[in-house]
Amino acid sequence: MTTATKETVQSTVSTSLKKQLEMVDRRDGKLALxxxxxxxxxxxxxxxxxxxxxxxxxxxxxxxxxxxxxxxxxxxxxxxxxxxxxxxxxxxxxxxxxxxxxxxxxxxxxxxxxxxxxxxxxxxxxxxxxxxxxxxxxxxxxxxxxxxxxxxxxxxxxxxxxxxxxxxxxxxxxxxxxxxxxxxxxxxxxxxxxxxxxxxxxxxxxxxxxxxxxxxxxxxxxxxxxxxxxxxxxxxxxxxxxxxxxxxxxxxxxxIIPKIIGGKVxxxxxxxxxxxxxxxxxxxxxxxxxxTEPGIDPxxxxxxxxxxxxxxxxxxxxxxxMFATFELRGRELGAKGVFGWFKKLPWNDSRFLLPFIGMVAFIPGGAGGIVNASYQMNELIHNTIWVTGHFHLTVASAVALTFFGTAFWLIPHLNGRTLTKRANSMANCAGILWAIGMTIMSSAMHIAGLLGAPRRSDYSTYGGSEQAAEWLSYQIAQAVGGSILFIAILVITGLVIYVGFFAPKGEEDFPxxxxxxxxxxxxxxxxxxxxxxxxxxxxxxxxxxxxxxxxxxxxxxxxxxxxxx
CATH class of the missing domain: 1.20.210.10 (Cytochrome c oxidase-like, subunit I domain)
Structure with a gap:
C-alpha cells in the first residue's frame, strides 16, 4: 500500500469516526422519537x-x-x-x-x-x-x-x-x-x-x-x-x-441556528x-x-x-x-451597510426560516408581555383575549415554529433518513402559512382584548348584546386566521409522517x-x-x-x- 493510499484510508476512517461521534446513538434516538x-x-x-x-x-x-x-x-x-x-x-x-x-x-x-x-x-x-x-x-x-x-x-x-x-x-x-x-x-x-x-x-x-x-x-x-x-x-x-x-x-x-447559517456561537x-x-x-x-386578586398585599x-x-x-x-451572530456571518459573506447581512441569511432553508419567523414573532410577543406584567396596564387587559393573543405569539409562534423547524431535521437524523428538497420547500410553506394565520388571528385577539372581549369564553352566550356585536368582526378574523393555521398544521403533520417513515434513507446532520x-x-x-x-x-x-x-x-x-x- 502506497503512502498516498494509507493517508487516504486514514482520512476516510477519521472522517467516518468524526461523523459517527456527531450522530445520536440509535438507542437514545428511539427514546427521543x-x-x-x-x-x-x-x-x-x-x-x-x-x-x-x-x-x-x-x-x-x-x-x-x-x-x-x-x-x-x-x-x-x-x-x-x-x-x-x-x-x-x-x-x-x-x-x-x-x-x-x-x-x-x-x-x-x-x-x-x-x-x-x-x-x-x-x-x-x-x-x-x-x-x-x-x-x-x-x-x-x-x-x-x-x-x-x-x-x-x-x-x-x-x-x-x-x-x-x-x-x-x-x-x-x-x-x-x-x-x-x-x-x-x-x-x-x-x-x-x-x-x-x-x-x-x-x-x-x-x-x-x-x-x-x-x-x-x-x-x-x-x-x-x-x-x-x-x-x-x-x-x-x-x-x-x-x-x-x-x-x-x-x-x-x-x-444550532449559528451552525445552519455557517457561523459560530x-x-x-x-x-x-x-x-x-x-x-x-x-x-x-x-x-x-x-x-386583581384580593388577599395579596399590594x-x-x-x-x-x-x-x-x-x-x-x-x-x-x-x-x-443572535443578531450579532447574524451580522458577523453576513460580514464574512461580504455584506455591506447596516442591514446588508439580512440578505445573506439562508432563507430557503427551513431549518433556519421557521425558527427565524419565531424570533420575529417574539418581538411583539415580548412587548405584549411587558403590558401584561405592568402593574397599571394589566388592569386594562387582565383576563381578556389579549392575553390569549400574547400566548399565541410567544408559545404558539416563537416556541412552536422553532420546534417545528427543528423536528423536520431532527426526526430524520434520529431514524436514519434525510430531509429532502421537496420536504424542505413544504416546511417553508408551512412556516409562511403559520406566520400569515397567526398574524391575522393574534392581531384580532389583541384588538378584541382592548375592547374587553373575555378570554376562555364562548361569545354566543352573550346573545345579541352590544358587546358581542362589537367583537363579531374580530371573532370572524380569528376564525380566518385559525383556519389558515389549521391548514399549516395539516402540512406539518404530513411532513412529520414523511420524514419519520417515508423519506429516503441516509444521514441528516445534527448541527x-x-x-x-x-x-x-x-x-x-x-x-x-x-x-x-x-x-x-x-x-x-x-x-x-x-x-x-x-x-x-x-x-x-x-x-x-x-x-x-
Whole structure:
C-alpha cells in the first residue's frame, strides 16, 4: 500500500469516526422519537380543537350535543400547552444531551424510558377524563373549577414522568463532567440541565397544589380548598412554565441556528450567563398574574412586578447575541451597510426560516408581555383575549415554529433518513402559512382584548348584546386566521409522517455550532450550579414567604392550623 493510499484510508476512517461521534446513538434516538411523535399527535388533535373554538366563537359552527365549548377549550390547552411542549422538550433534550455529552448508559436510558411510560399513562388518564366531560376546567389547575381526581393525577404523572427523563439527562451531563474534569461543559447540555432544574423547582408549586388540595377536594375527602392559596401555588408554577417552554427554543437559537447559517456561537459565557439568569428570575414572578386578586398585599404585587421586569435582561441578551451572530456571518459573506447581512441569511432553508419567523414573532410577543406584567396596564387587559393573543405569539409562534423547524431535521437524523428538497420547500410553506394565520388571528385577539372581549369564553352566550356585536368582526378574523393555521398544521403533520417513515434513507446532520475563536473563556463561577441554586432559593424565599404566610393566616381555612385545605 502506497503512502498516498494509507493517508487516504486514514482520512476516510477519521472522517467516518468524526461523523459517527456527531450522530445520536440509535438507542437514545428511539427514546427521543417516542416523545416527539406523541408531541405531534398532540399538535394535530389540539389543532382540530383550536379550529372548532374559533369557528364557534365566530358563530359559524355549532358543536354536536356530545361536545361543549369548554371541553374543546380544555383539549386545546392541555394538548398544545402541556403535552406538545413537555413531550417535545423531553425528546429534544434527550437527543441534545446524547449528541453533546455522549451516549446514555443502559441505566440512564432505562430511567428515561420509565419517565416516558409514566408520562404517557398519565396523558391517557387525563385525556379520558376530558373526553368524558369530567374535566372541562380550561386547562388550568384553578379552583373553584373542579375536575375528576383522575385528571389531576394524570397530569401529575406527566410531570413526574418528565422528572425521570430529566434526571437521566442530568446524570449523563454529570458523567461527562467527571470524565472531562477542568473542561468547559458542552453548551447545549449545560442549557438542558439548567432547564431541568428550573422545571423541578417550578413544578413543586403545582405538585403541592394538586396532591394536598385538588385531589383530596375532588375525591370528596375535604369540603373546601383555599382558592387564593391554590391560585398562588399554581402561578408559582404557571409563569415559570413559560420559560420551560421558551428555553429549549433559546437552546436551538444559540447553538444550532449559528451552525445552519455557517457561523459560530457568539459567546459561550454570555449564553450560559443568560440561562443562569433565567434560572433565578423565572420562578419568583407568578404573582404578577394575580394583580386583581384580593388577599395579596399590594407591596408584594409591586415587588414581583419589579422582579418580572428583570427577566427582560436575559431576553435582551439573547436578542443581542443572535443578531450579532447574524451580522458577523453576513460580514464574512461580504455584506455591506447596516442591514446588508439580512440578505445573506439562508432563507430557503427551513431549518433556519421557521425558527427565524419565531424570533420575529417574539418581538411583539415580548412587548405584549411587558403590558401584561405592568402593574397599571394589566388592569386594562387582565383576563381578556389579549392575553390569549400574547400566548399565541410567544408559545404558539416563537416556541412552536422553532420546534417545528427543528423536528423536520431532527426526526430524520434520529431514524436514519434525510430531509429532502421537496420536504424542505413544504416546511417553508408551512412556516409562511403559520406566520400569515397567526398574524391575522393574534392581531384580532389583541384588538378584541382592548375592547374587553373575555378570554376562555364562548361569545354566543352573550346573545345579541352590544358587546358581542362589537367583537363579531374580530371573532370572524380569528376564525380566518385559525383556519389558515389549521391548514399549516395539516402540512406539518404530513411532513412529520414523511420524514419519520417515508423519506429516503441516509444521514441528516445534527448541527452544533462551535464557539467563535475570539470569544472569552467562560468563568468557572457561571457554571457553578451550587452558587446559582443558592441565589435562586434565596430569591424565591424572599418573594413568596410573606405572601403565603399572609394568605394562610388570613384564611378561615388556614387559621385552623396552617392546613392547605
Amino acid at each position: 417516542a416523545y416527539i411523535y406523541i408531541a405531534f399527535i398532540a399538535v394535530l388533535l389540539g389543532g382540530i380543537a383550536g379550529l372548532l373554538q374559533v369557528l364557534v366563537r365566530a358563530g359559524t359552527l355549532q358543536l354536536p350535543s356530545f361536545l361543549n365549548y369548554y371541553q374543546v377549550l380544555t383539549v386545546h390547552g392541555v394538548l398544545l400547552g402541556l403535552v406538545l411542549t413537555t413531550f417535545f422538550i423531553m425528546g429534544f433534550q434527550t437527543a441534545a444531551v446524547s449528541r453533546t455529552s455522549g451516549t446514555f448508559t443502559n441505566k440512564q436510558r432505562t430511567i428515561g424510558w420509565i419517565g416516558f411510560w409514566i408520562a404517557t399513562i398519565g396523558l391517557v388518564a387525563a385525556a379520558a377524563m376530558i373526553l368524558t366531560n369530567e374535566a372541562s376546567v380550561l386547562y388550568t389547575f384553578y379552583a373553584p373549577l373542579q375536575a375528576h381526581w383522575v385528571f389531576y393525577l394524570g397530569l401529575a404523572l406527566v410531570i413526574v414522568g418528565s422528572w425521570f427523563t430529566g434526571l437521566a439527562q442530568i446524570m449523563r451531563f454529570v458523567q461527562w463532567k467527571k470524565e472531562h474534569k477542568g473542561q468547559s461543559t458542552p453548551l447545549l447540555s449545560f442549557m438542558v440541565v439548567v432547564n431541568n432544574f428550573l422545571w423541578y423547582v417550578a413544578t413543586l408549586g403545582v405538585a403541592i397544589e394538586v396532591l394536598f388540595q385538588l385531589i383530596p377536594w375532588s375525591m370528596g375527602l375535604v369540603e373546601r380548598v383555599d382558592v387564593l392559596l391554590s391560585r398562588t401555588l399554581f402561578w408559582y408554577f404557571g409563569h415559570a412554565l413559560v420559560y420551560f417552554w421558551l428555553l429549549p427554543a433559546y437552546m436551538i437559537w444559540y447553538t 457568539f459567546s459561550d459565557a454570555l449564553a450560559k450567563l443568560t440561562f443562569m439568569l433565567f434560572l433565578i428570575l423565572s420562578v419568583p414572578v407568578g404573582i404578577h398574574h394575580q394583580y 407591596l408584594w404585587k409591586f415587588i414581583q412586578a419589579v422582579l418580572t421586569f428583570f427577566v427582560v435582561v436575559p431576553s435582551l441578551m439573547t436578542a443581542f447575541s 452544533i455550532a462551535e464557539v467563535a475563536p475570539g470569544a472569552a473563556k467562560t468563568p468557572a463561577a457561571i457554571e457553578n450550579f451550587k452558587l446559582w441554586g443558592v441565589i435562586m432559593i434565596a430569591v424565591i424565599i424572599f418573594a413568596y414567604t410573606i405572601p403565603i404566610i399572609d394568605i394562610i393566616s388570613n384564611s378561615p381555612l388556614g387559621a385552623k392550623g396552617f392546613r392547605l385545605w
